[in-house]
Amino acid sequence: MTQTQQNALQKIKERRTVVGVIGLGYVGLPLAIAFVEAGFRVVGLDLDQGRVEAINRGESYVEDIPSAILSRYLAKNKSGQGLSATTDYTVLRQTDAVIVCVPTPLNKTKDPELSFLLSAADRIAQHLHPGMLVVLESTTYPGTTEELILPLLQYTNQQAFKVGSDFFLAFSPERIDPGRKDWTVHTTPKIIGGMTPACLEVAQALYGCAIEQVVPVSSPRVAEMVKLLENTFRAVNIALVNEVAIMCDRLGIEVWEVIEAARTKPFGFMPFYPGPGLGGHCIPIDPEYLAWKLKTLNYNARFIQLAAEINFGMPHYVLGKIVDALNDDGKAVKGARILILGVAYKADIGDLRESPALDLIHLLQAKGAKVSYHDPYVPQLDQDDIVMTGATLDQSVLEQADCVVITTAHSSYDWEWVVKNSQLVVDTRNATQGVIGSSGRVVKL
């Protein structure tokens, strides 16, 4: 073991390691807090001045981190511990470990958009120093750490840094599910793949202080693939169940009843649920990273392609349901007042990224419907060319709507009250299951 590695491990053990977290969003902020809770000083870096100022004021913009918790950990900072945030990358000179949690979206042609990641890596390279640990958490295709990031870090400032002895590099995919209470950053096992055994050992030592179970794998490439397998598994199974919903509809069977009965099988079946389409920064995007990489190797990722086709077709399918339901009431979609309940991509958070509700709003507006929305987490909508203020959800708003569409089943909604006061409900989430008097008024997926 080199002296550099020994020093890095000793610093971690004594909690003297200063941890930098780049990108303070849904992933970065909870992770930064987890390291503060484990006893480290954490410096958060984000290009968004507004976010940095909010953090330093103790105001959280991530639902999983209440402002009270954030404030508590900032207060500690006066004694040198705790969390502080900045936009200034020179702070990396004071850090011993840096964890990258920047976005990895798709560009307009659906290819990986790695500019955030590359720009962060470039800035790290400018401040790389002996003993530094660099960990990527952003989801990306297998090979990114080794093929793109390592070369940027190895030769910086006219100096050659050797990975595994001068600095340490690893990939550790973030697996948190925002809004989830049963599995947290602390309790969700963490996969880590190091560029060398020494890289793995240092990364494992650091994460082991904050996370209950660390799962080492043989390389960053494997760790990158683990994350893509997990999310491709979800995308494909959601597509399967979405198609089953369409098939059940043709067969005159309620898909929700079928799934509930099937899930009583104690082995060999895992329930997935249909819905208005895929949303969020992960499931609709991550499989495309894998498909893109395979395309460069002349391989067509057929499951991913088919799943995307079905999942992205769901807003159109829901539109058909709304049109038919209105037709049954003797109404046209053109001019109909449609109230969308929930625009976030999933329940109990305000994340709008890739939300299928936005696609549905576009489709309804294109047909001439008068669309309004309500979402307790999204008072104002300014996304994907949709600019709207959320409606006040009261009895008259429900009564006046020709159709109320449940797109996100936030737990704060009183579904019985919604059904009782609405002329017609199209429920894409089975939120109204068990609501008395729902038959006849509620159309399900």
Ligand SMILES: NC(=O)c1ccc[n+]([C@@H]2O[C@H](COP(=O)([O-])OP(=O)(O)OC[C@H]3O[C@@H](n4cnc5c(N)ncnc54)[C@H](O)[C@@H]3O)[C@@H](O)[C@H]2O)c1
């Ligand atoms: N959101 C999830 O549920 C989730 C779960 C697991 C993994 N991931 C992955 O984690 C990564 C981050 O996702 P997120 O949801 O936290 O994104 P986010 O958009 O919530 O946060 C990213 C933050 O990075 C900042 N940023 C962008 N470029 C930067 C740069 N060069 N330097 C410093 N800051 C920069 C942005 O201003 C933003 O605050 C993505 O790769 C995503 O696929 C997300």
